[in-house]
Amino acid sequence: MKRIVGLLVVSHMFLVTVFLGGAFGAETLEIGALYPISGGLALLGEESWRGAEIARLQRNKAGGIAGMEVVFAQGDASTVSAARSEAERLIEQKKVPAIIGTYSSSRCMAASEVAARKGIPYFELGAIANAITDRGYDTIWRTNPTAADFSKAQVDFISQWYAPKLGKKPSEIRVSIAHEDSDYGTSVADSFSELAEEAGMKIASIEPYAANTNDLSSVIFRLRKADPDLVVAVSYANDAILLARQAYELKLKAPIMGTGGGHSLQSFAEALGEEADGVFNVDFTQYAINLDFTPGLNAFYALYKKTFNEEPRSGHSLANYMGANVVFDLIEKTGGSLDPETIRKAAMKLDISPGSTATGWGVKFNENGQNTAAAPLVTQWQDGMLVTVWPKAAALRAPIIQE
Amino acid sequence: MELYIQVLVSGLLLGGVYALISIGLNLIFGVVRIINFAHGEMVMLSMYLTFWLHHLYNMDPYLSVIIVLPVMFAFGVGFQRLVVQPILSTSATMKIFTTVGISLLLQNLALIFWKGDFRTVQTSYSMSSLEVMNIIISVPRLVAFCAALLSIIILFHFLKYTYLGKALRAIVEDHSVARLMGVAVEKHYLFAFGLGTMFTALGGVLLVPFSSVYPTVGVPFTLLAFVVVVLGGLGSMSGTFLAGLFIGVVESFGGTFVSPGLKEAIYFAIFILVLLVRPQGLFGKGRGTEEVGLK
Numbered sequence: 025m026k027r028i029v030g031l032l033v034v035s036h037m038f039l040v041t042v043f044l045g046g047a048f049g050a051e052t053l054e055i056g057a058l059y060p061i062s063g064g065l066a067l068l069g070e071e072s073w074r075g076a077e078i079a080r081l082q083r084n085k086a087g088g089i090a091g092m093e094v095v096f097a098q099g100d101a102s103t104v105s106a107a108r109s110e111a112e113r114l115i116e117q118k119k120v121p122a123i124i125g126t127y128s129s130s131r132c133m134a135a136s137e138v139a140a141r142k143g144i145p146y147f148e149l150g151a152i153a154n155a156i157t158d159r160g161y162d163t164i165w166r167t168n169p170t171a172a173d174f175s176k177a178q179v180d181f182i183s184q185w186y187a188p189k190l191g192k193k194p195s196e197i198r199v200s201i202a203h204e205d206s207d208y209g210t211s212v213a214d215s216f217s218e219l220a221e222e223a224g225m226k227i228a229s230i231e232p233y234a235a236n237t238n239d240l241s242s243v244i245f246r247l248r249k250a251d252p253d254l255v256v257a258v259s260y261a262n263d264a265i266l267l268a269r270q271a272y273e274l275k276l277k278a279p280i281m282g283t284g285g286g287h288s289l290q291s292f293a294e295a296l297g298e299e300a301d302g303v304f305n306v307d308f309t310q311y312a313i314n315l316d317f318t319p320g321l322n323a324f325y326a327l328y329k330k331t332f333n334e335e336p337r338s339g340h341s342l343a344n345y346m347g348a349n350v351v352f353d354l355i356e357k358t359g360g361s362l363d364p365e366t367i368r369k370a371a372m373k374l375d376i377s378p379g380s381t382a383t384g385w386g387v388k389f390n391e392n393g394q395n396t397a398a399a400p401l402v403t404q405w406q407d408g409m410l411v412t413v414w415p416k417a418a419a420l421r422a423p424i425i426q427e
Numbered sequence: 428m429e430l431y432i433q434v435l436v437s438g439l440l441l442g443g444v445y446a447l448i449s450i451g452l453n454l455i456f457g458v459v460r461i462i463n464f465a466h467g468e469m470v471m472l473s474m475y476l477t478f479w480l481h482h483l484y485n486m487d488p489y490l491s492v493i494i495v496l497p498v499m500f501a502f503g504v505g506f507q508r509l510v511v512q513p514i515l516s517t518s519a520t521m522k523i524f525t526t527v528g529i530s531l532l533l534q535n536l537a538l539i540f541w542k543g544d545f546r547t548v549q550t551s552y553s554m555s556s557l558e559v560m561n562i563i564i565s566v567p568r569l570v571a572f573c574a575a576l577l578s579i580i581i582l583f584h585f586l587k588y589t590y591l592g593k594a595l596r597a598i599v600e601d602h603s604v605a606r607l608m609g610v611a612v613e614k615h616y617l618f619a620f621g622l623g624t625m626f627t628a629l630g631g632v633l634l635v636p637f638s639s640v641y642p643t644v645g646v647p648f649t650l651l652a653f654v655v656v657v658l659g660g661l662g663s664m665s666g667t668f669l670a671g672l673f674i675g676v677v678e679s680f681g682g683t684f685v686s687p688g689l690k691e692a693i694y695f696a697i698f699i700l701v702l703l704v705r706p707q708g709l710f711g712k713g714r715g716t717e718e719v720g721l722k
Contacts, residue, residue: 294547
């Protein structure tokens, strides 16, 4: 089944490529596009690919890169081992000079390793694990913010907005962390508590739990006992809903602040109705945002709807759209060359200030290939809509403390 | 003190849900003696059915029992006839492979047809709660608790006083002797499986107001229901109810006062201890009912 779905998606992508291309001569630039488009991560993996695809269509319409038409050689990173073998296939058989991807951190780690060994540039546009750009490879670049950036945004928001709002100093703020106990939750919780303590906040308690649980009342009781000013939650979809529902039922006073994932999904708002209002979240750029901060977002949104006949399902496509544009600009600057050293020189020279791309992220690569000018934003559910509330430059509305 | 009472109440309410999910398994497991690893998927299917009835026809989840229960009864009978009956006399491993396979099949069919989205039914009472002397009681969980209690009472009387119930109990104690006494064992298997699935479906329906529905929602319930049934004793309805409450309370106290991540570990440890000391379960019927169908 997986294969059939994968095949359909790939062939659909092929058709899109064939029908929408065609205005160019023989010169094409084929880049590997590696995303999970079947299997458990297919939904958001494909969503991510759509963003890159729109950037590609737009670029070709405007004349391509250095006069060449951009084409994607599609790979399906349905599992970690598939990511590895697909990267191998794209490089060896398709002879792609560079790969973009990958949405999932674990798949990126595996695939970028293959590319790095073969000296092929790998551009990550969506996975957040810190380790991706911490391994010392000099052929890997990442345009999106890291897990540590998520924690930093959270800590900044708490100390610069939330604490003053409560009439407290950051050092008087007590935060509890409730996190699902796999790799994802644990690592985000770790980096948050480290940064929070550096900022002088007190960690009131840390509550790990299993994400597949059907009752979180004991977590709520522990949180009630710790009595923090704010609860930072690191959750998948189901447990985000359960935690918020039981927090309401069992009258937890402290507001909840999510960390990407479950708290951004529409199903969260649907499950909680009015009670979703007031919940904060830190995530990639979402669509309800100050458009002056995100030039090009509207054009993307319109093109997305025209190309795929539906609304974007999450901000993942937008992040990949922005990232793909950075990559295309980079190749334009090198005159079409993807030699790692040339790319590296051009990349180090890039300096785009925040607020001038479709995600509002700036571009400034460090020695590790990490974009240091990209930051996640704080959003809040208000009237059933996930609106950007912080930092001020990006905010569509002001954050509020729900009574 | 207040916290202890609150944790106890939450544990009892949670235990009521566990008991409700497990009653059906006790019937199936006790009578037909099959380890049905697709038990959780029956919960999942009935939850989806409830969700769609609400979504498409705006039917209140509690009202949808009039459709979901008969449908799932028929599903159970069909399952027994088409899947379980042909493999009843084979080895235990065969039964395990088959039901695990069915479980995976149902999960993936749900994924294909209904997608991996987390779906919820939003009702006026979904997040409502009562407050009695500062103790908070969630209304939909209280409903599930009362339904569990009521189901146990009905089943208890049914098994004790009706002819059909007596025949089922005879099969639980010894199916060969029951057959010799003229009980049509295969027919009763069909009925027991249908009835068991129906009570499981009731659990699924009552979960919908406070739990999301997704393809793997049933997975944790399969193992949990086995623990509850074996702990309570095969064939003992009151045992299942008390064991459900016991697990709920242990989970609630363990989660609150030890660690939420360890709550499962705590009740499994207690479960193993009980099995070592009293293999027939806390309320089991004595010799002959201690086996867990591995034959």
